[in-house]
Amino acid sequence: MAFDYTKPDTKSLVTAIYIFSAILCALGSSQTLRLDSSSKIDESLVYLWPLPSQFTFGNETLVVDPDLSFSFEVGGNGGVSAIVKDAFERYRGIIFKHSSRFLRFRSIRKSAYDISKLRIIVRSDDEALQLGTDESYSLLVARKNDHSIIAEATIEANSVYGALRGLETFSQLCSFDYGTKTVQVYKAPWYIQDKPRFSYRGLLLDTSRHYLPVDVIKQVIESMSYAKLNVLHWHIIDEQSFPLEVPTYPNLWKGAYTKSERYTVEDAYEIVNFAKMRGINIMAEIDIPGHAESWGAGYPDLWPSPSCREPLDVTKNFTFDVVSGILTDMRKIFPFELFHLGGDEVNTDCWNFTPHVKQWLQDHNMTTKDAYQYFVLRAQEIAISKSWIPVNWEETFNTFAEKLNPLTVVHNWLGPGVCPKAVAKGFKCIFSNQGVWYLDHIDVPWDRVYNAEPLEGITDASKQKLVLGGEVCMWAEVVDASNVQQTIWPRAAAAAERLWSNRDATSTRNTTVTALPRLQYFRCLLTRRGVQAAPVTNKNARSPPSGPGSCYEQ
The missing domain is CATH 3.20.20.80 (Glycosidases)
Structure with a gap:
């Protein structure tokens, strides 16, 4: 049995929004198209906090394997960083807080999952942490090609600390779907290039x-x-x-x-x-x-x-x-x-x-x-x-x-x-x-x-x-x-x-329109995480x- 991971009642509307938003972006417009004002979650917004430096996204939904594993590469070599390994386990616990309760008792074919491994590439094995340590990262969550049934999730960073920031962003992309009882990444493919404004x-x-x-x-x-x-x-x-x-x-x-x-x-x-x-x-x-x-x-x-x-x-x-x-x-x-x-x-x-x-x-x-x-x-x-x-x-x-x-x-x-x-x-x-x-x-x-x-x-x-x-x-x-x-x-x-x-991106012009609902969402994310x-x-x-x-x- 195959699961339908789309949302039939909103898919066409969301797709139209993406197309229209792309046109607005191309024209340099700062307008934000909103769904029904009574909706608690505005699906035209990107619910990431803090907002990444650069990103693009699409309209596809990908499903994440609850047995998600990770591979780690540093400086082109193998091995593993204790900092990254510890962080991956922490975030896996956050991401699969709900699904792990259900999926152990359900027979879902491995092929039903789009993302089974998170690849983490760090260019330096220097784990010194000081002012100005490079925290930049890139994050890719996408199918390998248009016809592939396998998707990839990859974080690349110059330091392990950039990898930690990428893991946080990846965790925010993952949402638990109560209908299918699976963890899903909406609006894929995601291409994110991110770095902090201040050290x-x-x-x-x-x-x-x-x-x-x-x-x-x-x-x-x-x-x-x-x-x-x-x-x-x-x-x-x-x-x-x-x-x-x-x-x-x-x-x-x-x-x-x-x-x-x-x-x-x-x-x-x-x-x-x-x-x-x-x-x-x-x-x-x-x-x-x-x-x-x-x-x-x-x-x-x-x-x-x-x-x-x-x-x-x-x-x-x-x-x-x-x-x-x-x-x-x-x-x-x-x-x-x-x-x-x-x-x-x-x-x-x-x-x-x-x-x-x-x-x-x-x-x-x-x-x-x-x-x-x-x-x-x-x-x-x-x-x-x-x-x-x-x-x-x-x-x-x-x-x-x-x-x-x-x-x-x-x-x-x-x-x-x-x-x-x-x-x-x-x-x-x-x-x-x-x-x-x-x-x-x-x-x-x-x-x-x-x-x-x-x-x-x-x-x-x-x-x-x-x-x-x-x-x-x-x-x-x-x-x-x-x-x-x-x-x-x-x-x-x-x-x-x-x-x-x-x-x-944090212009005061759109504080109430775009920042407030995202901050409310982040506040709820904090409470779900026990804060x-x-x-x-x-x-x-x-x-x-x-x-x-x-x-x-x-």
Whole structure:
């Protein structure tokens, strides 16, 4: 018995849409033809998130074998990459989450399946993961020729991390059909050429204001890979708590909330390795000198006085010995080339009222502003000596740009207009304007997140290259393990497409028409994969649905 995998009631309409869409594309039109407005799924749209750089598709349906296997080639040779093998097994579990329950008990001929093998070709066996690692890939899903009953699915990439991005896209092409209980690829043949627009596509996760268990951090990392984000900025420590083990200074984690709300060195290694398997770097941060009161719980000499607990004591070599010890221990854990040194919101008032600090300032002919600069620059020197590129919040640039090390990456957060100023002076920049990309601002709707542009105000191509990308920030004052995912998603996905896809493809003209239904679809994809993503269009992020309805309309 042969199965009919087409949809007779829509096939002719969809075919007509494809033809008409092709004509519109040829004419350079940006119009989008829509099906019945009451339909929850608009079949004229391409439900891929983030949108690939270049792609074409057709009107054929291909069926995927639940026993899908893969072949792997690297640099023209055989062998297998543990990163790719692990990813293939993960994605196979996602793709066949439904069908595997049914097809083991059904006698379906092998010839009924169009795609039985996924071919993965990687041109380099170098698995180093750093800023700028090549994440491009091509994906082909098509019959071998017009008369073939066999289809092929092939991912080609320059690195294993490009192959991971291709696997994510392939998984999004695969849909479970409840009528036939098979996994199908609609709109084949697919030809996709894809690469990210920015090399840095980040999410900040704050584990100081509220501790997040290791498994929750892993869940966040896993969900980041679905949206092709590639940097977790781990804001581990702040004034409220110091949860990380530092072997050189073991009393530091006395600053944790409790003995059970801590991360061991082994925990940190595990998180870094888990992320690498998903093509995600971990950028660690110690926010100094102003967000470091918790350090003194283990070493009170780091406080200028019991009544002046931050900024850290700028006068003592011991302070910088501790900074150096922390960075030495962290360098063994975090291989990413960027390290965040904070430097924001430094209120130096109490330095003036602490006798020994006041005397030190006078002896060195410094103001408190000078001492702030001295602390930041000395911390930068320590980080650079350990082969790190320092990242600092924008206050350091705003206050003493001419003194910053030229390697400094300026991290914008206070508002717009900082990256244009930073790149004009030759600095690299990361965009995180709090008005649009701070996820703790739950009144910021998805479309403001989506329409934010990291290159706004920068027209010179050479200066545009200095913008590494951007990052959405999940500060945790009112977030913990109970609500972190629904606060991150789906708005983080809106920024993820801005950072991955071509700027022209994410034009604000068609945000509501084309991006919204695709984002709603992606949100439902996240929930099917076990991510507690909130409805897209509710007035406040992470608020529950307002009433009964489809996942695709909330």
